[in-house]
Amino acid sequence: MDHVDREKEAAHDPMAPRGPPSGTWLQKPIVQVTYSLTPTHVLMALLSLTFAALFAYLSLLSKPAPTTALDNGVGKLPFMGYNTWNAYVCDINETVVRESAELLVSLGLKDIGYEYMNIDDCYAEKNRTEDGDIIESAERFPSGMRNTTDYIHDLGLKAGIYSDSGWFTCQLYPGSFQNEDRHVFFCADIELFRETWNFDLLKYDNCAIPFDEIIREGVVGKYKRMADAIAAQAASSGQEPILFSLCEWGREQPWLWAKRFGQSWRTTDDIGAHWDAISSIINQNSFYTWSTDFYGHGDMDIVNAIFAIGNGDLTYEEAKSHFTAWALMKSPLLIVWLQLSAITEESLNILTNTEIIAINQDSVVGTAITPFRWGRNPDWTNDYTYPAQYWSGESENGTVIMLLNVESEPADMFFTLAESPWIRAGRQYSVRDLWTHTDNGTAVRNLTVSAVPAHGVVALLLRDAGDEPAGLDPKCSIMEWCTDQNGTVLEGGV
Numbered sequence: 428m429d430h431v432d433r434e435k436e437a438a439h440d441p442m443a444p445r446g447p448p449s450g451t452w453l454q455k456p457i458v459q460v461t462y463s464l465t466p467t468h469v470l471m472a473l474l475s476l477t478f479a480a481l482f483a484y485l486s487l488l489s490k491p492a493p494t495t496a497l498d499n500g501v502g503k504l505p506f507m508g509y510n511t512w513n514a515y516v517c518d519i520n521e522t523v524v525r526e527s528a529e530l531l532v533s534l535g536l537k538d539i540g541y542e543y544m545n546i547d548d549c550y551a552e553k554n555r556t557e558d559g560d561i562i563e564s565a566e567r568f569p570s571g572m573r574n575t576t577d578y579i580h581d582l583g584l585k586a587g588i589y590s591d592s593g594w595f596t597c598q599l600y601p602g603s604f605q606n607e608d609r610h611v612f613f614c615a616d617i618e619l620f621r622e623t624w625n626f627d628l629l630k631y632d633n634c635a636i637p638f639d640e641i642i643r644e645g646v647v648g649k650y651k652r653m654a655d656a657i658a659a660q661a662a663s664s665g666q667e668p669i670l671f672s673l674c675e676w677g678r679e680q681p682w683l684w685a686k687r688f689g690q691s692w693r694t695t696d697d698i699g700a701h702w703d704a705i706s707s708i709i710n711q712n713s714f715y716t717w718s719t720d721f722y723g724h725g726d727m728d729i730v731n732a733i734f735a736i737g738n739g740d741l742t743y744e745e746a747k748s749h750f751t752a753w754a755l756m757k758s759p760l761l762i763v764w765l766q767l768s769a770i771t772e773e774s775l776n777i778l779t780n781t782e783i784i785a786i787n788q789d790s791v792v793g794t795a796i797t798p799f800r801w802g803r804n805p806d807w808t809n810d811y812t813y814p815a816q817y818w819s820g821e822s823e824n825g826t827v828i829m830l831l832n833v834e835s836e837p838a839d840m841f842f843t844l845a846e847s848p849w850i851r852a853g854r855q856y857s858v859r860d861l862w863t864h865t866d867n868g869t870a871v872r873n874l875t876v877s878a879v880p881a882h883g884v885v886a887l888l889l890r891d892a893g894d895e896p897a898g899l900d901p902k903c904s905i906m907e908w909c910t911d912q913n914g915t916v917l918e919g920g921v
């Protein structure tokens with residue numbers, strides 16, 4: 428076979444050898460061409476350039492949306508409220524919902540931001556109607572779902588509902604797959620939830636996933652179906668879009684894509700009311716804090732363990748750590764454990780810490796706290812029992828610090844202020860303790876908190892208080908590459 432045959436062969440046979448054939452390689456003759464420019468050539472060149480620029484511009488416009496949060500007017504801040512699941516599981520009914528909503532108001536929780544009353548799984552009949560609609564359980568919601576949401580709204584609250592992106596919910600009630608925006612029958616699920624029932628929030632689960640041969644898309648596509656339905660429903664009705672709270676337990680990295688579709692995404696499996704669950708969720712979320720900002724929030728699951736205080740599973744200090752971490756990492760704050768009516772004074776005090784809530788609901792800074800040092804472990808260690816301990820973040824009113832004692836006994840915790848990127852070297856900072864609600868003087872360069880309780884937390888707000896005192900030694904609080912202006916490393920520098 429000569430080289431020409433080989434080339435032809437290679438073009439058709441993917442397994443054929445590529446590259447120059449063995450044997451003599453014939454040089455192609457070089458053909459010299461000379462051009463002369465005419466005005467027509469110039470005009471055509473200009474026209475082609477214009478078309479090329481136009482084409483490039485249009486193709487830029489049609490590129491997939493970048494992963495910035497969807498701002499459709501709802502869910503700028505993490506939502507706060509109550510969710511029925513962890514307290515009642517399937518044992519819900521309209522009385523439970525109405526009473527919980529009333530308690531949100533009478534306990535003063537609504538006034539500090541807990542405004543959503545969310546109904547989780549098990550509110551429906553097991554089968555859709557003949558028209559194909561989801562219908563509320565006649566036994567659990569005898570006066571109808573719309574009556575229930577009207578009651579919630581009349582209390583000045585918002586209402587949340589639950590469905591699933593697959594065939595069924597996790598408790599095998601109807602899911603919304605292929606019914607998201609269906610118009611063949613009476614009412615698409617999104618219209619039922621938003622218009623007929625008038626819900627303001629939709630939690631959307633990930634159970635009963637259709638077979639690949641049916642779905643032919645990944646979890647992203649499965650969630651996009653409802654996101655598109657929400658946008659279409661809002662556009663056609665003129666209503667505000669329902670707030671979309673994705674719940675696929677962090678399986679397919681929702682922190683990378685969910686903010687295109689909704690306002691929050693669960694990052695982990697279900698929470699449990701014990702310290703192992705809390706420390707494990709904090710550990711996992713320490714790796715995705717970067718993804719949370721206005722209109723898009725990593726959801727660390729229900730703040731349920733607070734209600735376990737006194738029930739054996741969680742100490743008071745652990746409950747404080749739980750609430751602090753959730754709030755400062757800008758998770759939605761949905762509360763529950765025991766029925767709200769059984770809430771203790773101690774638990775209520777934690778949930779109503781308005782200085783902590785103010786950080787969660789900061790309308791100027793949307794980002795979360797992030798570890799600046801792991802502490803017990805080398806940085807970036809993935810450890811479900813001993814998560815990162817030294818955290819900081821920005822806020823409207825200063826630098827937020829969270830210190831977490833992951834040990835089972837009290838510990839002193841120490842850090843150099845400038846370890847946090849939000850601290851300016853050479854400045855000093857006033858220290859506000861967000862749990863004792865006291866101003867604790869001024870920190871210069873370092874801060875030590877003694878005897879932080881086992882599994883306890885310290886939450887501080889550091890505010891710039893001007894230049895640090897002159898003449899401090901050493902010249903830099905962080906000595907790495909600290910040099911004078913001639914490049915000489917100072918004594919103690921490295």
Ligand code: GAL
Binds near residue numbers: 632
């Ligand atoms: C789970 C979800 C829980 C709850 C439950 C209802 O998948 O994580 O928060 O909604 O389903 O069946």
